Amino acid sequence: MSAFVRFWGTRGSIPTPGHGTRRYGGNTSCVEIRFGDTLFICDGGTGLRELGLALLARNSEGIEAHMFFSHMHWDHIQGFPFFVPAYASKNQLHVYEVDKSDTRVQRLLHGQMRSEYFPVTFADLGAEISAAFFDNGAIEVDGVTIRCLEQTHPGKSYAYSFEKEGTKVVYATDSELDLLLSNRDECAEDLSALRRLPPELVRFAADADLLIADAQYTDREYPTRVGWGHARANTVVDFAVQAQVRKCALFHHDPMQVDEAVDEKVAEGRERAARAAGSLTVFGAREGLELKL
Ligand SMILES: [Zn+2]
Ligand SMILES: [Zn+2]
Numbered sequence: 245m246s247a248f249v250r251f252w253g254t255r256g257s258i259p260t261p262g263h264g265t266r267r268y269g270g271n272t273s274c275v276e277i278r279f280g281d282t283l284f285i286c287d288g289g290t291g292l293r294e295l296g297l298a299l300l301a302r303n304s305e306g307i308e309a310h311m312f313f314s315h316m317h318w319d320h321i322q323g324f325p326f327f328v329p330a331y332a333s334k335n336q337l338h339v340y341e342v343d344k345s346d347t348r349v350q351r352l353l354h355g356q357m358r359s360e361y362f363p364v365t366f367a368d369l370g371a372e373i374s375a376a377f378f379d380n381g382a383i384e385v386d387g388v389t390i391r392c393l394e395q396t397h398p399g400k401s402y403a404y405s406f407e408k409e410g411t412k413v414v415y416a417t418d419s420e421l422d423l424l425l426s427n428r429d430e431c432a433e434d435l436s437a438l439r440r441l442p443p444e445l446v447r448f449a450a451d452a453d454l455l456i457a458d459a460q461y462t463d464r465e466y467p468t469r470v471g472w473g474h475a476r477a478n479t480v481v482d483f484a485v486q487a488q489v490r491k492c493a494l495f496h497h498d499p500m501q502v503d504e505a506v507d508e509k510v511a512e513g514r515e516r517a518a519r520a521a522g523s524l525t526v527f528g529a530r531e532g533l534e535l536k537l
Contacts, residue, residue: 253291256496264502269531292323315401395419459494
């Protein structure tokens with residue numbers, strides 16, 4: 245089974261429109277993943293607005309979308325009130341919750357549309373919006389198995405893997421991998437040492453055709469940002485090498501990184517992957533990029 249992926253927002257933390265970010269884009273996290281006719285949406289950053297418009301242009305019948313939120317920080321939810329398909333009654337949105345005892349995602353989507361923040365309330369949205377729940381970390385939708393894994397991020401976040409008939413896509417943003425290294429001391433002394441990630445994390449991403457991962461910082465930027473919840477791009481490359489994934493998208497670019505800075509970050513990641521001598525392809529996620537897997 246092949247999968248289709250399109251990046252609608254690749255920026256971390258805050259939208260950064262402007263000349264300097266034209267190529268990789270300034271919209272915050274939003275990725276479209278399709279297996280056949282089944283549409284999955286990862287995160288509702290500002291990129292979600294344009295995805296909504298594209299869905300309407302493609303589809304005059306009803307739209308059905310399965311929506312997964314890594315967590316509820318602004319840069320992952322701000323596009324939701326501007327997601328036009330949410331306003332039409334013929335459309336169906338399934339919003340996934342990891343914890344069965346808490347409809348936290350729905351609650352916070354409601355919250356950001358309170359009248360103090362936004363002119364239209366969640367209750368005024370016309371689409372049929374329902375909560376769906378993971379069961380013991382997994383759920384199946386149209387034959388696609390989706391798994392979730394808690395990550396290290398202030399207030400916590402989740403990674404999701406989507407898998408059907410041998411094709412696997414992993415979405416793992418807002419995760420400070422560097423706090424998890426089993427050989428942190430060695431890595432602090434030697435930046436070129438393989439940064440060893442926990443086995444359960446490596447298993448989660450193992451053999452993915454595509455890993456989309458938070459690679460916000462370079463090795464030079466990170467030391468003054470420890471504890472902010474984001475990973476170094478080179479650590480993501482080592483993660484991808486250990487998980488033996490085929491393609492790795494460096495994602496959630498720092499707002500301070502203009503296109504040339506992202507180019508450098510990607511080039512550094514590619515060199516590191518080449519030194520590992522595997523078959524891993526590393527690239528920078530950019531708005532509008534489409535992949536067939
Ligand atoms: Zn974020
Ligand atoms: Zn976050």
